Amino acid sequence: MAQIELISVGKVYGKTRRGKAAENTVSDLTYVIESGHFVSLLGPSGCGKTTTLNMIAGLEDVSSGEILIDGRKVDDLEPDKRDLAFVFQDYALYPHMSVYENIAFGLRMRKVPKHEIETRVSDSASRLDIRSVLKSKPKQLSGGQCQRVALARAIARRPAVFLFDEPLSNLDALLRDQTRSELKLLHRELGATSVYVTHDQEEAMTLSDRIVVMSRGRLEQFGTPFEIYHEPATEFVASFVGKPRMNLFTALRTKNGRYTLPGTTFTVDLGEIGLDRVRVGFRPEECELRVVEPGTHGHGVVRSVEPLGNVSDVLITLGDQQFMVRVPGFGTCAPGDRVDIITTRARIHCFDPTTFLRISRGRVS
Ligand SMILES: Nc1ncnc2c1ncn2[C@@H]1O[C@H](COP(=O)(O)OP(=O)(O)OP(=O)(O)O)[C@@H](O)[C@H]1O
Ligand SMILES: [Mg+2]
Structure with a gap:
């Protein structure tokens, strides 16, 4: 488990042609994700959720401010040294590998002993109910099964932090609700710090210990689902959260x-x-x-x-x-x-x- 701290974090992508600094994509993000918490980054398309997640992961540099994991500045730490597992919207499975190989691949790269890999693949496949497809290739699976493989692969890593980028958005409504409940259960069992990007307020409300509401690259509110709903800090939060709208x-x-x-x-x-x-x-x-x-x-x-x-x-x-x-x-x-x-x-x-x-x-x- 790990605590993640953002201090005045900002991101600017590139420069404009005249050499002036381009506008901030995100700016002045300050909050603490407590160890073991499930925290959602919620906001409309383009508000900077993925950018923030990528900075935590180390896939993007921080332009200003800093990110600490367990009190340690991680600016210079490569993604694979940050003890994180990423689950993407599009699953990002290797098409030529079997489900087993997909789950095992990251462990092999980290030189985990063979018998340990077998145990972990089998354990995570059981948790996600995909044991029967371990020999299949991703193209033989449904979208829901692919997402389970992606989740199993993340779990098998046993990371301190899970990062999710809209992992359910390619699933149909029924499967999405079902997988959402399973994710909640998984988090309760594993207890690892989780950062979850979504533009779906229902997902954020049902899954999270805390919600970060963002708009146009800025923090609108950091709070519990109860606070976000009952004491919205800004008019944006009030109108964005709640269906039908306030x-x-x-x-x-x-x-x-x-x-x-x-x-x-x-x-x-x-x-x-x-x-x-x-x-x-x-x-x-x-x-x-x-x-x-x-x-x-x-x-x-x-x-x-x-x-x-x-x-x-x-x-x-x-x-x-x-x-x-x-x-x-x-x-x-x-x-x-x-x-x-x-x-x-x-x-x-x-x-x-x-x-x-x-x-x-x-x-x-
Ligand atoms: N590599 C990049 N280079 C330049 N601009 C980028 C880059 N990545 C993202 N942006 C811009 O930064 C802004 C925030 O993008 P980001 O992907 O973080 O939003 P998001 O909240 O995840 O949106 P969505 O819900 O659509 O995924 C957008 O205006 C986007 O065009
Ligand atoms: Mg995004």
């Missing part, structure tokens, strides 16, 4: 100190936050709907109702904004209905409209 809008302070969505009956008491304008957010599942008299103005209008079985997602227009509200069962409203959205102060998230940082309001009732 409703977000700009509210203005009224004379009586409440905040309102202009042109609507929606008002909320946020206490003293000292701003005339504030970004307000609440989750679709953290509010209720009340149908009001037809024809009354300033209320929301139901645009569509999408039943999902146990819940329905109701799309509402209120003022110039669209809102999503998740109601139980098949819901009791229909398109065209006038409705009020009811939520409480405690369920509302506030963000500074200039910095997009969370406004902490202490405990509210």
